[in-house]
Amino acid sequence: MKSKLLKSTMLGVLACTYGSSQATELRLSHQWSNKDVRHQVAQIVADEAAAADVDLEIKIFGSKSLFKPREQYKPLSRGQLDMTLFPLSYAGGQQPAYNLTLMPGLVKNHDHAARLSDSDFMAALEAKMADDDVMVLVHGYLAGGFVGKDKCITHPDDVKGLQTRAAGKAFEQMLAGAGASIASMASSEIYNAMQTGVLNAANTSSSSFVSYRIYEQVKCYTPAGDVALWFMYQPLLMNKSTFDGLQPKQQQALLAGAKKAQDFYLTEAKKQDASSVEVYQKAGVEIAEMTADDFAAWRAIAQETSYKSFVEEVSDGQELLDMALAVE
Numbered sequence: 001m002k003s004k005l006l007k008s009t010m011l012g013v014l015a016c017t018y019g020s021s022q023a024t025e026l027r028l029s030h031q032w033s034n035k036d037v038r039h040q041v042a043q044i045v046a047d048e049a050a051a052a053d054v055d056l057e058i059k060i061f062g063s064k065s066l067f068k069p070r071e072q073y074k075p076l077s078r079g080q081l082d083m084t085l086f087p088l089s090y091a092g093g094q095q096p097a098y099n100l101t102l103m104p105g106l107v108k109n110h111d112h113a114a115r116l117s118d119s120d121f122m123a124a125l126e127a128k129m130a131d132d133d134v135m136v137l138v139h140g141y142l143a144g145g146f147v148g149k150d151k152c153i154t155h156p157d158d159v160k161g162l163q164t165r166a167a168g169k170a171f172e173q174m175l176a177g178a179g180a181s182i183a184s185m186a187s188s189e190i191y192n193a194m195q196t197g198v199l200n201a202a203n204t205s206s207s208s209f210v211s212y213r214i215y216e217q218v219k220c221y222t223p224a225g226d227v228a229l230w231f232m233y234q235p236l237l238m239n240k241s242t243f244d245g246l247q248p249k250q251q252q253a254l255l256a257g258a259k260k261a262q263d264f265y266l267t268e269a270k271k272q273d274a275s276s277v278e279v280y281q282k283a284g285v286e287i288a289e290m291t292a293d294d295f296a297a298w299r300a301i302a303q304e305t306s307y308k309s310f311v312e313e314v315s316d317g318q319e320l321l322d323m324a325l326a327v328e
């Protein structure tokens with residue numbers, strides 16, 4: 001509380017010293033290149049704030065130039081960073097409940113993801129963020145799928161005995177429950193692992209499947225379609241005290257920019273899945289579709305592995321999980 005008061009006082013002193021003509025500068029950090037959709041989301045907010053002419057400037061530090069990818073939440077919560085576009089599950093060590101934002105089978109498709117973002121489940125997570133002096137400006141999920149080096153991966157039976165890379169602990173638990181052997185590595189390492197025979201199958205985001213040219217090493221691609229297992233919540237977050245310390249017109253400009261960015265984010269997330277299919281088809285890779293029955297089979301395994309583990313590890317885990325599963 002003392003640090004928050006000190007920060008508010010300093011903002012007031014700066015305003016008095018430099019006058020209202022001195023623009024407030026906010027620092028926004030993320031890990032991606034300026035071609036990435038997440039950078040574009042951040043840029044929309046920055047551009048809209050500038051266009052509103054309310055003495056507010058957002059300076060974007062991309063490509064891990066300010067903080068390491070997984071080390072942005074703490075400085076944000078402490079007011080050392082103003083904004084970040086950040087996969088919330090990265091902060092699962094600080095708030096175990098956040099691990100629910102990268103959980104297999106919890107989100108069915110992008111429209112379902114949008115409903116989750118506007119649900120009691122998300123309100124409960126935002127309450128936990130508020131305790132850390134963090135707030136959400138822009139909600140957004142990105143989806144992913146599977147690739148198989150020698151065959152298609154749609155049903156749990158398809159991964160039995162395969163050396164598989166998964167995106168996140170919960171997915172590793174589910175795949176192991178389906179009989180796969182797990183090889184943990186970054187998305188950037190999938191290509192070489194496929195090439196050298198270390199991996200038979202992999203699970204990651206649609207954008208990573210394209211950007212790392214994994215289509216050169218696989219026979220079949222199961223993209224995010226009407227149903228998908230892999231969804232990761234990646235919002236634009238802001239330090240709450242910083243937001244509260246802004247002038248009302250500056251807050252309004254940020255919120256207006258955030259709404260425009262959120263609409264763009266949802267549209268572009270869908271486009272990324274579709275464009276990844278085009279890239280893989282052009283490369284001669286077979287495209288497989290996951291059915292609703294396949295999805296249900298995966299979720300049944302997740303309930304006995306990933307979901308069970310989450311509930312055991314998080315004090316209010318069952319309540320949060322039930323809230324998420326209640327969103328149709």
